[in-house]
Amino acid sequence: EVQLVESGGALVQPGRSLRLSCAASGFTFDDYAVHWVRQPPGKGLEWVSGISWNSGSIRYADSVKGRFTISRDNAKNSLYLQMNSLRTEDMALYYCAKGRHGGIVARIDYWGQGTLVTVSS
Amino acid sequence: DIQMTQSPSSLSASIGDRVTITCQASQDISNYLNWYQQKPGKAPKLLIYDASNLETGVPSRFSGSGSGTDFTFTISSLQPEDIATYYCQQYDNLPLTFGGGTKVEIK
Numbered sequence: 207e208v209q210l211v212e213s214g215g216a217l218v219q220p221g222r223s224l225r226l227s228c229a230a231s232g233f234t235f236d237d238y239a240v241h242w243v244r245q246p247p248g249k250g251l252e253w254v255s256g257i258s259w260n261s262g263s264i265r266y267a268d269s270v271k272g273r274f275t276i277s278r279d280n281a282k283n284s285l286y287l288q289m290n291s292l293r294t295e296d297m298a299l300y301y302c303a304k305g306r307h308g309g310i311v312a313r314i315d316y317w318g319q320g321t322l323v324t325v326s327s
Numbered sequence: 328d329i330q331m332t333q334s335p336s337s338l339s340a341s342i343g344d345r346v347t348i349t350c351q352a353s354q355d356i357s358n359y360l361n362w363y364q365q366k367p368g369k370a371p372k373l374l375i376y377d378a379s380n381l382e383t384g385v386p387s388r389f390s391g392s393g394s395g396t397d398f399t400f401t402i403s404s405l406q407p408e409d410i411a412t413y414y415c416q417q418y419d420n421l422p423l424t425f426g427g428g429t430k431v432e433i434k
Contacts, residue, residue: 241423251371251414253423265421301370313361313418315382317370 208232210302210318217324218292226321228285228302236260236280239305241314242287244298244323254300255287259308270296289323297325329353329417333426339434346402348429350415355395359419362391362400365428366411374413375400407433 214226228240242254255266255276264276275288285302299320306312330353340346350360358378363371373382375391378398388403402409410433415426 243423250428251416251425253425256421256423267422306376311418311421311423313359313373313376314416314423315373315376317372319370 208304208316210304210316212300212302212318212321215300215321215323217326219327220292220294220325222292223288223290224292224323226287226289226300226302226323228318230283230285230302230304233304235278235283237308239263239308239310239312240278240285241303241305241310242276242285243301243303243314243317244296245301245320246295246298252298256305256310257285258310263310265310292323292325294325296323298323328422329356329420329424331415331417331424331426333415333429335429336427337430337432339432340405341434342405342407344405346405346409346431348400348413348415350393350398350400350426352396352398352417352419356417356419358394359417360391360393360398361416361418362389363414363416364409364411365414371414402431405431405433 209231211229239258241256257276273291277286301320302318303314304316332351360378362375365371379391412428412430
């Protein structure tokens with residue numbers, strides 16, 4: 207069974223940093239691209255970033271480019287999101303999501319339960 | 328970026344009704360379209376991929392159609408457990424983009 211378990215969400219002040227983690231199990235992690243998708247409270251879904259199976263291809267939404275960094279550790283079956291210079295508009299539930307194959311441009315087929323990032327002074 | 332326009336934003340229907348949701352892409356995305364179901368407090372669940380293929384384990388009352396820029400998602404007979412918000416999502420190009428969602432309620 208595919209499992210994606212996010213952690214690291216917290217209440218942080220604007221301008222501060224936070225690192226999210228996602229622990230994957232139930233599939234061969236290093237065969238697949240993985241993504242971060244966020245959902246502000248009561249709102250819709252926004253793709254944040256994706257990373258290919260070997261980290262050779264990484265892309266970001268314009269809204270986070272230059273502030274967020276995605277990375278993965280295939281030996282630990284883990285995905286990360288380093289978020290710097292956080293803004294109030296970054297406040298959301300952050301989901302870790304699995305792609306259908308190793309490239310970023312593919313459908314997402316499984317999602318974690320999310321970790322909540324609150325940005326407030 | 329490819330814009331996904333989903334309608335309606337909400338609907339109310341009776342048990343057993345046929346429910347239809349549409350999604351329009353701002354450019355041709357072939358059939359690279361997903362439909363997700365999200366229940367309150369839960370993660371999205373993939374129902375339909377490649378515009379019309381039913382994900383394993385998903386009830387056959389759910390279906391999808393379309394290609395190019397115009398897509399349709401249908402629940403043939405609405406059940407109480409189908410109360411949720413439904414999203415379309417394109418994966419033809421980056422950034423991956425989602426429709427605004429359709430909240431389905433029971434009348």
